[in-house]
Amino acid sequence: MSLLEINNLNVEYRVEGKNIKAVKDVSLDIGVQDSIGIVGESGSGKSTLAMAILKLLPANITEITGEIIFDGVDLLKISEDELRKIRWKDIAVVFQKSMNSLSPVHKIGFQMSDIYKVHKPKASDREVKERILELFDLVNLSERVFDLYPHELSGGMMQRVSIALSLIYFPRLLILDEATTALDVVTQGQILDEIMKLEEKLHLTRIMITHDVSVVSSTCKKVAVMYAGCLLESGYVSDVLTKPKHPYTEGLLNSYPSLKGERKNLRGIPGTLPDLSISHRGCIFADRCKKATEICFNEEPKMMEFDNNWNVACHLVGGADCD
Amino acid sequence: MIENSQQMLKAINSIKELKVGIILLMILIGIAVFAPLIATHDPYVLNDEMIAKPSSKYIFGTDGLGRDVFSMVVYGSRTSLKIGIIAAAISSVIGTLIGGVAGYMGGKVDKVISEIINMFLMLPTFFLILIVVAIYGSSLSNIIIVIGLTSWTGTARLMRAQAISLRERTFIKSAKTIGESEMGILFKHIIPNGIFPIIADSTMSVSSAILSEAGLSFIGLGDPNVVSWGQIIAHGKGYLTRGWWICTFSGLAIVFTVISFYLIGEGMNHILSPKLNKIK
Amino acid sequence: MTNLIRVNNLTKWYVGKKKKQTIKAVDGVSFTLEKGKILGIIGESGCGKSTLGRLLVALEKPTDGTIEFEDQIINHIVKQEPLKFRRNCQMIFQNPFDTFDPRNDIQKILTNALKIHNIGNSKEERVDICIKAMEDAGIKPAKDYLHRYPHELSGGQLQRISIIRSMLLKPKLIIADEPVSMLDVSVRADILNVLLNMTKEKDASMIFISHDIATTRYISDMIAVMYLGRIVEMGKTDDIIQNLKHPYTKVLISNCASIDPFEKANVIKINGEPPTPIDTGPGCYFAPRCYKACEECKESYPPMIKVEDGHYASCFYLG
Numbered sequence: 001m002s003l004l005e006i007n008n009l010n011v012e013y014r015v016e017g018k019n020i021k022a023v024k025d026v027s028l029d030i031g032v033q034d035s036i037g038i039v040g041e042s043g044s045g046k047s048t049l050a051m052a053i054l055k056l057l058p059a060n061i062t063e064i065t066g067e068i069i070f071d072g073v074d075l076l077k078i079s080e081d082e083l084r085k086i087r088w089k090d091i092a093v094v095f096q097k098s099m100n101s102l103s104p105v106h107k108i109g110f111q112m113s114d115i116y117k118v119h120k121p122k123a124s125d126r127e128v129k130e131r132i133l134e135l136f137d138l139v140n141l142s143e144r145v146f147d148l149y150p151h152e153l154s155g156g157m158m159q160r161v162s163i164a165l166s167l168i169y170f171p172r173l174l175i176l177d178e179a180t181t182a183l184d185v186v187t188q189g190q191i192l193d194e195i196m197k198l199e200e201k202l203h204l205t206r207i208m209i210t211h212d213v214s215v216v217s218s219t220c221k222k223v224a225v226m227y228a229g230c231l232l233e234s235g236y237v238s239d240v241l242t243k244p245k246h247p248y249t250e251g252l253l254n255s256y257p258s259l260k261g262e263r264k265n266l267r268g269i270p271g272t273l274p275d276l277s278i279s280h281r282g283c284i285f286a287d288r289c290k291k292a293t294e295i296c297f298n299e300e301p302k303m304m305e306f307d308n309n310w311n312v313a314c315h316l317v318g319g320a321d322c323d
Numbered sequence: 324m325i326e327n328s329q330q331m332l333k334a335i336n337s338i339k340e341l342k343v344g345i346i347l348l349m350i351l352i353g354i355a356v357f358a359p360l361i362a363t364h365d366p367y368v369l370n371d372e373m374i375a376k377p378s379s380k381y382i383f384g385t386d387g388l389g390r391d392v393f394s395m396v397v398y399g400s401r402t403s404l405k406i407g408i409i410a411a412a413i414s415s416v417i418g419t420l421i422g423g424v425a426g427y428m429g430g431k432v433d434k435v436i437s438e439i440i441n442m443f444l445m446l447p448t449f450f451l452i453l454i455v456v457a458i459y460g461s462s463l464s465n466i467i468i469v470i471g472l473t474s475w476t477g478t479a480r481l482m483r484a485q486a487i488s489l490r491e492r493t494f495i496k497s498a499k500t501i502g503e504s505e506m507g508i509l510f511k512h513i514i515p516n517g518i519f520p521i522i523a524d525s526t527m528s529v530s531s532a533i534l535s536e537a538g539l540s541f542i543g544l545g546d547p548n549v550v551s552w553g554q555i556i557a558h559g560k561g562y563l564t565r566g567w568w569i570c571t572f573s574g575l576a577i578v579f580t581v582i583s584f585y586l587i588g589e590g591m592n593h594i595l596s597p598k599l600n601k602i603k
Numbered sequence: 604m605t606n607l608i609r610v611n612n613l614t615k616w617y618v619g620k621k622k623k624q625t626i627k628a629v630d631g632v633s634f635t636l637e638k639g640k641i642l643g644i645i646g647e648s649g650c651g652k653s654t655l656g657r658l659l660v661a662l663e664k665p666t667d668g669t670i671e672f673e674d675q676i677i678n679h680i681v682k683q684e685p686l687k688f689r690r691n692c693q694m695i696f697q698n699p700f701d702t703f704d705p706r707n708d709i710q711k712i713l714t715n716a717l718k719i720h721n722i723g724n725s726k727e728e729r730v731d732i733c734i735k736a737m738e739d740a741g742i743k744p745a746k747d748y749l750h751r752y753p754h755e756l757s758g759g760q761l762q763r764i765s766i767i768r769s770m771l772l773k774p775k776l777i778i779a780d781e782p783v784s785m786l787d788v789s790v791r792a793d794i795l796n797v798l799l800n801m802t803k804e805k806d807a808s809m810i811f812i813s814h815d816i817a818t819t820r821y822i823s824d825m826i827a828v829m830y831l832g833r834i835v836e837m838g839k840t841d842d843i844i845q846n847l848k849h850p851y852t853k854v855l856i857s858n859c860a861s862i863d864p865f866e867k868a869n870v871i872k873i874n875g876e877p878p879t880p881i882d883t884g885p886g887c888y889f890a891p892r893c894y895k896a897c898e899e900c901k902e903s904y905p906p907m908i909k910v911e912d913g914h915y916a917s918c919f920y921l922g
Contacts, residue, residue, distance in 0.1 A: 041787035042758075154876045184647040184877055185814070189858045189870055211788065214860035218868070237864045255789045256862050257821035259844060266821055268792030272757045493701035500660050501768065502689035502719045511715075512704050 002069075003173060003205050004030040004053070009066035011048050011057065018277040022048040024229040024284075025066075027303065030207065030222075032172075035199060037208040037216030037237070039252075040226035043273045046209045049226070050177050054091060055083055070173070089119055092166035096178040098158045102150045108161055109146035116168055135164040138201070140194055156187035163195065170202055177209045192219050213256060217241050222309070225249050228274055228284045231303070235310035245312045247289045283315065291316055341590025347583030355400040362394035366550050374566040384568040386558055392569055395550050396576050402551040403533045403580060406467055410532035413471025415525045418478025423514050425479070426486025427505075433483075440476050440483075448473040452535065456544045463546040466539060470532050478521055478528070485517030523591035530581040537577055552577050606635045607808050608659075608776060613668035615654050627880045628654040630832030631668070636825075638775070641802060641809045643823030643840070645816055645855070647877040650829040652812045656780040659810060660694045672776070690720055693769035695798075697781040699761035703753045709764060710749040713737075716768050732771065740767050740797055759790035763797060770801050777802065777809045783818065795822055816859050820844055825913075828852045831880045831888040834907075838914030848916040851889045887918070895920055 011023035023045040030036055040046040051057050053068055055075065068075045070091065075083060095101055102111055112135075113128045133143055139160040150158065159179060166174055176195070180188040196219055199206055208220055216223050217237055224234035225248065233246040244250045251269040271288035274280060283289070286296040295315050303313045336342060354361060363382065364370065370381075370389040377384040383392035425436035455469045489495060490513065498508050539545050540553025547554075552573040559569030615629040629651045636642050644652045657663045659670060661681050670677045672692065680688040696702045703712050713733040714726065723729035730749070737745035740763055753761060762782060769777060779798060783791040799822055802809045813819045819826060820840055827837040828851065836849040847853055857871045873892045884890065886901035893900065899919055907917045 041789060156876045185816075185858045186647065186854060186873065187876055189860070190872070193872075213788075213862045217862050217864040218860040241862060241864050252789055253862060255792050257792075257817040258861060259817050259820060259856065259859055260861075263821055266792040266795060269789035270793070272759065272790075493696050493698050494704050496662055497694070497696055497702045497765075498704070499662060500689060500692075500694045501716050501772075502686050503715075507719070515706055516704065 002029045003032045003034075003071060004028075004207075005067070005069040006030075006049075006053075007067040007069070009049070009052065009068060010064065011045070011052050012063045014061050014063065020276045021229055021279075022276065023052065026226075026229075026231045028224055028231065028234065030173075030205060033199070033203060033205050034222055035196075035206040035208070035220045036222040036224060037210060037220035038224045038226060039210060039213055039216055041211055041252075041273075043228055043276065044226040045229040046226050047177055050093070050175050050207065050209050053175065054087055054093060056093075085119075088115075088166075088171065089169045090171050091173045091175065092169075092171040093175045093177060094159070094162045094166045094179045096181055098162035101162070102158075104150050107147055107149055108153075112161075112165060112168065115165060119169060131168070132164070135167055138167065138198060139164045140190075155183050156191060159183060159187075159191055160194075163191075163198075167198070167202065171204070173205050173207070175207045175209065178211070179208075180215065181210065181212065188215075195219070213241065213253065225252070229276060230284050231311075231313065232285065233310075233312045233314075235306075235312075236308060239308060239310055245306075245310070245317045246314050247291050247316070248285050251288075283313075338590045338593045340586045340593065344583050344586030344588075344590055347579065348587060351400060351404065351580060351583060354397055355404050358397050358401060362391075362397040364391040364394045366390060366394040366398045374562060377568050383572040384566065386555070386566065386569045387562050388558075392555065392572055395555055396552065396573055398550045399552045399555060399573065399576065400580075402463070402549050403536070403577070406463070406470070406536045406551075407529035407533040407580070407584070410467045410470040410474070410535075411525050411528040413468065414473075414475040414528055414532075415478050415521060417472070418475035419482045419514060419518070419521060421475065422479035422482030422484075423486050423509055423517070426483035427490050427509050427513050429487070429490070436479075437483075440479050443473070443476045446473065449535070449538070452539065453544065456539065461539075461544050461546050463549055466536055466546060467532075470535050474528060474531065474535075478524055481521055481524055482514075482517060485520065486513050489513050489517055519595055520592070523588045523595065526584045526588035526591065530584040533577065533580055607638045607673065609635045609671040609674075610659075611669045611671070613655070613658060613670060614666045615651075615658055615663065616666045624881045627832050627883060629658065629665075630880065630883070632829075632832070632834055633668075634827060634834065634837060636776075636808050636810065638808055639803070639806045640824045641799075641811055641822055643811045643813065643819035643826045644829060645813060645819050645826060646829035647814060647855075649831065649877045649879050651832040651880065652814075652829050653780055655829070656694065656778050656810070656812050659776075660692055660778050661688065662694075686720060690772045691775045693772060693774040693777050695762070695765050695769060695777060695779040695782045698785055699758050699765055700753070700785075702761065702765050705753055708750050708752050709756075712753075712764070713768055713771065716771055720772060722771070733767075736767050736771055737764075740770075740801075741793075742767070757790075758786045759794060762786060762794050766794070766797055766801060770805065773805065775807055777807055778812070779809060780812045781814070782811075784813070784815070791818065798822065816856060828855065831878065831883055833888060833917070835889065835918070836914075836916040838910070838916075842911065842914045846911070846914070848910050848914075848921050849889075849918050850893050850895050850920070852916075854894075 006026060006028040009023055009026045013020040013022055026049060038046045038049065052064055053075065064076060109132060112132050116128050116131065117123060132146065136143060136145060141157065141160050141164065145153065145157065145161065153161065180191055183191065192215065198204060208216060210216060220237055222235065223237045223240050225232050225246065227248050233240055233244065233249050240249060241253065244253060255268045257266050269288055274284060274287060282297040282299055283301050286292040289296065301313045301315045303311050305311050368390065370385055370391065372385055373389040374387055375381050375385040381391050381393065383396060385391055421436060425433045451473055452469050456465060459465050495508060495512060498512055536545065536551065537553030540551050541557045543557060545551055545554050555573035556570050559566065559573065562569055611633050613629055613632045617626040617628060619626060632655060644655065646652050658665050661677055672680060677688060710730060710733065714729040717723050717729045717732060723732055734745040737748065742748055742763060782798065783794050786794060795818065798809065811819060811822055823840050825838065826840050826843045827834045828849065830851050836843060836847065836852045843852065844856065847856060854871045854873050857869055860868065871894065873894060875892050884901065886903060887905050890896040890900040905917045905919045907915050908921055910916055910921055
């Protein structure tokens with residue numbers, strides 16, 4: 001049973017007379033306790049996708065079509081009031097630079113209590129504090145953080161506060177948008193570890209949005225690869241990241257230097273990102289793909305399903321023009 | 324280059340204040356340039372009809388000495404524009420250089436210059452202008468120079484703030500490592516990148532220079548050899564009841580000019596804010 | 604002497620204005636670098652690697668210690684022959700989007716560098732030199748890019764231009780400060796390869812500063828690991844990666860996740876966060892977080908000991 005079902009999602013920004021297609025026809029199914037990493041480089045649309053799920057995009061310049069069905073309810077069709085009930089109670093987000101999402105002039109404890117009371121306005125102070133300290137314990141923060149100001153915390157502690165905040169109502173779906181990118185590798189390791197333990201404990205379903213494939217390979221079960229707004233490949237991490245079917249995924253993985261083995265010649269993907277405000281013919285990756293053939297430039301490839309929930313959108317895979 | 328000027332035109336068109344301000348300025352410049360063609364009489368000539376009401380012969384009437392007010396206002400535009408633009412130019416250049424050096428160099432140089440700026444801010448400039456004019460005479464050039472030399476502090480502070488924020492940018496550090504000299508960086512990178520708000524500010528300086536001159540003329544310290552709006556008003560204040568048109572039309576001319584420069588300045592500030600949003 | 608650059612006990616301390624705390628950003632760093640070799644400097648934030656980069660390229664003055672370039676102290680070279688120093692010692696910055704004056708087009712940016720150093724006798728000659736350099740570095744057709752502005756190019760293209768501009772001056776030493784951290788992963792390989800080729804072809808040396816160990820391993824001949832302003836381990840790349848000795852190096856490398864989901868990493872966990880270099884204790888700076896720390900570690904700072912040929916580490920637990 002899918003917890004989150006995204007069907008044909010399209011997000012377009014209208015900026016300065018141009019229409020930028022940030023997310024193009026993305027469909028994705030996320031089951032309960034399926035930890036999934038959405039991987040992509042700049043311009044891939046992964047953050048836009050995350051923001052769209054919670055309808056956090058500026059309404060006057062974005063146009064969203066498609067369905068985002070959370071536990072049977074289409075989030076795009078319900079009213080703002082109903083959405084507010086779901087936000088944070090069932091779905092929560094942790095952002096990248098959490099320093100910016102907290103008020104610098106209030107203590108952490110005060111801010112967290114404030115947020116707690118949004119959905120439970122009648123809770124007593126003692127009950128709120130108890131809950132917050134419980135959360136601190138979950139994320140490995142000491143009790144004294146309750147009385148500190150944001151600028152007194154280090155980067156790792158701030159992220160932990162953000163995670164604690166996101167868990168305040170024990171949501172079912174947690175979205176982490178580049179949550180560990182700005183941290184040092186050791187701190188990142190600590191926090192990722194803690195997140196995985198929390199997932200177990202609280203039966204969370206987690207979506208990790210990142211540009212760093214190593215984060216996904218070490219902490220997620222499933223992966224979805226996005227490029228220029230399109231979903232190119234998705235499936236289990238053990239399949240996609242070891243034997244990638246899509247040329248972009250292959251090229252992306254080859255771009256990572258390794259610590260072990262030969263210092264082989266590192267090859268990236270030549271070319272640059274296409275202009276997202278122009279509509280494209282054919283596969284969006286064709287210009288940079290060394291395996292591209294004629295059909296790739298003319299027809300947009302459809303997403304095809306293989307064994308084991310493995311989906312790939314490529315003409316060259318699965319016999320589109322082979323037999 | 325062409326792209327840039329096309330972009331500029333687009334920008335100008337998009338902001339109402341700027342459009343209106345520039346149109347008004349064009350009218351003003353037009354009047355100043357074509358003054359001999361527009362004016363009906365020689366502004367210095369003392370006609371027979373004194374304190375004549377506005378009529379088809381004397382569009383704005385005449386003053387106590389019989390001079391045609393309309394022609395005086397028209398020729399007065401030259402004086403005002405001259406004063407405004409030259410004085411504003413002097414103060415802007417001085418302010419930009421001083422502020423740029425202070426902000427970019429930092430350290431002791433900045434401390435010293437900041438104190439100098441503070442000293443100038445404390446001076447009652449109008450009285451300083453009075454003293455200078457009293458000592459050196461009230462020719463137009465003296466007035467322009469002294470206004471320019473005393474009103475640069477606002478620009479200096481603006482430029483200093485710009486320089487302080489710009490000097491930490493990567494492209495300044497990168498210019499240093501390429502081998503650019505300090506002066507080179509100041510003139511090629513810091514000042515050109517920081518100049519925009521100063522241009523907006525300078526347009527306000529033009530208005531204030533014109534008003535300063537008007538004030539000087541009003542109390543009789545203006546250059547008696549040129550036609551200036553302030554002088555017309557100074558002369559007209561004695562005829563407020565009998566010849567209201569003398570002060571009114573010259574006063575309106577000042578208002579018109581000040582508004583047009585103000586609108587230009589405002590419009591430029593508007594461009595500045597969205598531009599800041601556009602640049603990464 | 605094939606040592607192009609020798610750093611002796613380089614120190615840079617900042618005094619905080621309010622709390623009178625001394626931030627020892629770089630606290631006694633010494634190393635040498637030969638001609639044509641690439642030294643990678645790795646460490647987390649607060650270790651001082653960026654400050655070290657700025658000191659090496661004379662953007663800041665050291666509080667103590669010296670940097671010798673071709674046996675001359677760079678403070679002297681900068682005073683007497685500043686242009687010569689700049690030609691010899693170039694820097695590639697982390698943020699390609701802010702490396703250039705946004706008001707200049709690419710042609711101006713490149714020819715300006717030539718003009719400052721009096722390379723080329725006329726504008727046309729300078730433009731030709733630039734076009735050739737751009738095409739050599741893979742920007743084809745160069746003429747299309749000459750009149751573009753920085754905001755019209757991508758991060759990868761801009762970083763390439765930055766490298767081209769530096770190479771126009773034929774430097775002997777390039778300091779690359781996190782040159783690919785802000786670029787997309789698929790573009791990094793290209794830039795790394797451009798850097799590698801340019802240094803090898805022109806026999807220049809490079810100091811590659813990064814927090815990404817795998818990338819540094821790819822490009823460097825030697826690696827130095829920094830922690831709180833000091834080098835804790837230094838040696839040939841393969842020695843450091845395979846035969847690492849210092850506990851901090853072990854922690855750092857074990858925490859690098861690989862993209863292979865089946866690789867079981869033996870992650871060494873340590874508590875706490877990378878501290879800022881204030882009040883660094885009398886003992887080893889890593890002792891508060893070290894999993895092997897003992898009393899001796901907290902009392903005195905371990906000296907730099909030779910582990911094997913060309914490989915040094917400062918820890919009491921070696922050998």
